[in-house]
Amino acid sequence: MTMDDNKLTFDKITSDLTHHIRINKGFLIWMGFLTISLLICLYAYSLQLSKGLGVAGIRDYVTWGMYLANFVFFVAASLIGMLISAVLGLIGMKWLTPITRIAETIAVAFAAVAGLVIVSDMGRPERLAYVFLYGRPQSPILWDVTVITTYFVLSLLLLFLPLIADMAIIHRKVSTLPSWLKPVYKVLSLNFTDHPEQNKIINRAIRILLILLIPAALSIHTVTSWLFAVTSRAGWDSTIFGPYFVSGAFVAGSAAVIIAMFFFRKNYKLQDYLTDMHFNNMGKVLATVSLVYLYFNINEFLVPGYKLKRADAVHLHELFVGKDAILFWIVQIGGLILPILFMLFRRFRKPLPIMLISIAVLMAAWVKRYLIVVPTQEHPFLPIQHVPQNFVHYSPTLIETLISIAPFILVLIIITLISKFFPVIPLHETAREKGIEHIKFD
């Protein structure tokens, strides 16, 4: 490759991957819409703050309602950063390069918001710090806040490190960048000049992070599952809750990544970088993790269903043929079995069909969390006597629903901001892979 070709290719890559970094009308409208929606939800939250948790449908029986379903879902979706970057990345799958930053962005956004979601379930949120100040080291709740904080910091670093080189390129080469933003990129790029020592440090740091990320990610979702599994209640009293949650998390996360890939490719015109091959491969990843999840589902329901201990019998009856049956079967068939069958065929792993499948899978993933959290609590071992009817059957209120929507808006805001101001696809790394060995920084 000659010097001229090299320059041309590099300039083209740079312009392809950074042309969207500018403040345009579409961006402002979208952000305005998200902000207004968020404000409406925050108003609902202010009502909860002033009037108490009674404005939500949670009562003495079901104390963990939609808020906790949300929490489990957000923790789950954030796990994808570990699967894509760490597990598949360390194995050496080269096709992943353009997807890693999308996965990391999703991981950072969901992990950051997961911590906030828990606050929505607190009657006295100003006491959050007490978990650290007075937490018991024996309690999975202390482990949970510890690993979530750790995982968030690890993911943030893993998002930031490959960005250093990209920001050095952006603040020199991208002309559409608003002038007031230039100094920000300059500071964040840490005087990166593609010096071999600098690259060495970054590569080593990334490697350490990737290795740390695996136990951290496994812990965050395993510990989240233990919040349920360490109690002896029907539906939660399970020894495979850890892997059941982790495999379910990969399903939700892979679906989220595919949806994000589809919209970035379309809006930021990245067809040359996110090709049909990437969607095809991500489809295979989603199919694989869905199969693993299906396997855990069979274990999780068949074994207690075979023994039918009294409390399990009540719980399973409600899920299979009772009050929650419709939701349960929609989730299991529409969100797991049918998607697996479709994804076996190549034509359904094309961008549009796989994106639609992913939306079904992701929505089912949320409802599945709801079905894990809520029905168990409607059947306590020692029912309270003389309770009002709304203690026995949980039904979420409008305020509660609005408060539960807020985290999704926040995640969209974070993902929008990250993807709008940084290249969605790692710039420096892509250039490297196209054979551009050294980038001239003048």
Place this chain on the structure above:
Amino acid sequence: MRFTKLLFIIFIFSFGTRLSAQTWVVPDDQKAITAPFKFTPEMQKQGEQIYLKNCQSCHGLPGKDNWVKLTPPPGDLAKEKAQIQTDGELFYRITAGKVPMPEFRNIIAEDDRWWLIAYIRSFNPKYIQPNPVAKAAFAGRTVTLAMEYSDPMKKIVVTATEQLKDGKTGPAASVEIMLFVKRYFGKMQVGDIKTTNTSGKAFFEFPADLPGNQEGYVDVSATVNDPKNAMKTTPAQANFAIGVPTLKPGLTETRAWWSTRGKAPVWILLTYTLSVIIVWGFILYIVYSILKIRKLSNG
């Protein structure tokens, strides 16, 4: 069709509400009972303390209408619904209770229950206390228990004495005695109910395998089995070194999963602390090397 259904529902509903309103009936003889003494401001003050401890959690403060929303509603005791009742009715309801209202027979002493009523009545300016009727002298038996351990017999001997008509005391025969031993939570009955013999004595064999404290002491108590409250009885309590000496720390006295923060198992503390230190050590190292990138720019 729909109309008949509606009628049926109305019928069931009215029947149901009437039923629930009428279920807690106070027997007429109880209604007529009056306090054995004249209420004084002192008693109202004492009654207030008892009220705050036992009643406020459901009924709220009298006159403030801040009772807890339960089914059936506890209601404000300063209001008419409570105040139109006789002292005897109030006394009966406090004494007997009815789910979900607890029974206070054995929780609040008889005089204290009257003080409570004195306090509740202090919120009713129209209330005039009926003339107190001093309690008639108690007609039943008055029995006092004593207890000792007889080493030669290896038995616990409970002796019952009673007040005789002539003012003297003598052995109480044919009194049913129950023996209990204290355990972690509550009491456990030892053996069956025994009846005292003509010399007022009942003999209990004590099981040889029950754990005692470090020195083998167990707390034993004897009470009279008198479900109809026909007697005035005084129970007996004692501790004897007849258990198996056992050194068993309480469930929360050692390091355990379920214990407090300060009593976490050492291995959990180590695992948790080490994991945090190792992972955050690496994170700090990475942050440090990121800062190094800046300095390498001119190389």
